[in-house]
């Protein structure tokens with residue numbers, strides 16, 4: 001009986017030490033999860049029950065081994081995380097501070113993806129490649145970006161700071177900062193707080209004068225019809 005009690009005490013001690021370590025080492029990530037999810041009630045709930053946080057902790061450790069070129073060990077950790085959380089983050093991906101994956105299931109982040117600080121991903125979001133290309137082939141995501149549920153962001157593209165990728169959007173071209181993108185293929189519906197509707201085409205995004213001229217042409221056409 002004493003033997004059993006000793007084992008239980010040791011297990012409890014390991015559990016408490018693990019909690020404290022997570023709390024101390026991953027404090028910023030835990031706080032981010034708590035801030036980003038209005039449903040999160042307590043620190044303990046986030047640490048114990050949030051698959052997004054668990055996947056991130058596994059990833060931080062896996063990425064450490066990846067940088068030491070211990071690729072097998074890194075990949076093994078990433079697969080364990082995938083088994084338990086349904087979130088697959090390649091150990092090579094570079095993830096910024098205060099990253100949070102809400103709900104989590106089905107999130108995939110590729111090897112050469114780079115994610116900035118304060119980024120939020122919802123379930124089913126993919127930062128993937130477009131085919132079998134070597135080298136940098138996954139997106140670079142800026143700071144403070146939100147990527148909606150089921151959105152697919154593909155290829156070596158750049159998502160600007162503060163961008164909002166709507167649920168189920170498919171994005172294969174660069175997204176300027178402060179924009180909202182929805183649909184398949186993704187199109188910008190808001191930029192710098194102003195509503196608009198333009199396809200993700202670099203020339204048009206970077207040329208607001210052209211856009212204004214096109215709007216005027218449309219108005220002239222309508223007036224001529226009248």
Ligand SMILES: CC(C)(COP(=O)(O)OP(=O)(O)OC[C@H]1O[C@@H](n2cnc3c(N)ncnc32)[C@H](O)[C@@H]1OP(=O)(O)O)[C@@H](O)C(=O)NCCC(=O)NCCS
Nearest residue numbers: 122147148149164165166167168169180181182183189190
């Ligand atoms: C895109 C998004 C950011 C909305 O941005 P918004 O600027 O507030 O846009 P609005 O709600 O004013 O909608 C603007 C238009 O886009 C449409 N729209 C909004 N989200 C859309 C989406 N994901 N796909 C397609 N159309 C969308 C709206 O119907 C509306 O169309 P309308 O102008 O013809 O009426 C948001 O709808 C979204 O997709 N967020 C992702 C959040 C998420 O994944 N949550 C999962 C939680 S589990």
